[in-house]
Amino acid sequence: MKIAVQEQILDAATRLFAEKGYATVSLQDVAAMSGVEESELTRLFGSVEKLYEAVLELQFSNYAASLGAPFDGSEGPVTKVELFATAMCEFHKQAPYFFPLFYRELLTPSPCFESIILKRIRRVAYMSDNNIAKGIQKGNFRHGVNPANATMVMVGMFHYYFLANCLVGSLLPENTTDEEFFSQAVKVFLNGLRKEE
């Protein structure tokens, strides 16, 4: 029962922080949206700062777990890139507030930026760098490509797509699905890295 109340609070807080930004959300707002008394919120989380920290911690540890998983298996470097793209798409569906929270932190970093966000983002980027380096070594990808740049290009194309979701309707053909976009983006990316015959 206590876990259910905590989840209810975290869900409401996640949405509010994502939609309105950390600086403009009060415990009162969270109480109103979650239907939990403000005194109970204070008892469980202490302050709005601590609640925000708990939200980020949950979101970014899920991110690191979901997006790190594709690099853990025994597949080859090319398949791992494809699995990463699928995982990104899945994660976006399952955690729709992650990207707005992340972008708000990039624009106006909170005190948790280094300890919670940078740490997790770095971990996933490091796994992708290693995968691309391995692909170059194995002859799947071209020499001369800097693995860190390649990771940045790959992650960037996905990120912008999510952030620009409100633009997408007017910029992409009407019946393009997320899956279609992702599959084409990965093809362009992989083809771009491919070793020339």
Add this chain to the structure above:
Amino acid sequence: MKIAVQEQILDAATRLFAEKGYATVSLQDVAAMSGVEESELTRLFGSVEKLYEAVLELQFSNYAASLGAPFDGSEGPVTKVELFATAMCEFHKQAPYFFPLFYRELLTPSPCFESIILKRIRRVAYMSDNNIAKGIQKGNFRHGVNPANATMVMVGMFHYYFLANCLVGSLLPENTTDEEFFSQAVKVFLNGLRKEE
């Protein structure tokens, strides 16, 4: 003289809106930063809403002019993509507050979102779509690529790079320059679109 004062106000306002977000900036803040009296600000711009509109109008019309230019010439589709990347890099240097302003609008759209932002972003995207469609027709790029998806991938990889500038130091090798990143990103992108022999 009057133009100098207006510029002084617009410069200060652009920076404040980009750094703090539209909702938390007052005419008083702009007065303090620009060194222009609040009464003069009100006389020239009316309200903080109107001032914000003037800032966006200036930033996004510059964006459309700078990023549209590469598509106007007589070069081939591949060269135009390279020129676009260079223009993006130049624009970022010359208008460092453009990207934060744009991202803040994507996260929390203001009433100007459709009329000022979407209009200009659409115009540039449309020019890029046409360029890629032409490249497919001419045999520079592969058939089966959706031009709108390709534009999204290209623009996305640049955008994220700028937004993640604060991450870049820790994610890319220490002495990577903007130009190096851009030149590699464009190579990956163009190679990815290239028609298979």
